[in-house]
Amino acid sequence: MTQSNACSQYKENSVFTARPEELTLMLYNGLVKFIMKAQTSLESKDYADVNESLQRAQDIILEFQNTLDMKYEVSHGLALIYDYMYRRLLDANIRKDGAILEEVLGFARDLRDTWAQAMRLARKQDKAQRSAAANG
Secondary structure, eight states: OOHHHHHHHHHHHHHHHOOHHHHHHHHHHHHHHHHHHHHHHHHTTOHHHHHHHHHHHHHHHHHHHHTOOTTSHHHHHHHHHHHHHHHHHHHHHHHTOHHHHHHHHHHHHHHHHHHHHHHHHHHHHHHHHHHHHHHO
16 A cells, blocks of 8 residues: 555545544534635636635535524624635635635634634533543
8 A cells, every 4th residue: 555545545534534523623623624725826826726625625614504403692703704714715706815714714714713712611511511421
């Protein structure tokens, strides 16, 4: 197995064995990565790659939108943010505008970092509850 195949297999296994919250973090990381890739491609005037990267970023945002559980209040706010980000990425792609990409990248990083922090807090809380149950 070549190194490239081994890397691909590792990534595939990571996705298949990840918990839902880890998959969400992977998607946020992918969103950040594709926006950054679009920025790099825009700088080098590789417009085909800009388009491809932004389409992939938009696909991730659509996935977030489609999987929101609207029975929670926070989901309504996230739906508005995702809609705004999606429309701004469309604008950035049409206009080939790096400033728009930077704006959306800021939102993507903030959402990713907030999600990662929430995961850490949930793990800490879960650990404390398990410890209390074991000792109680």
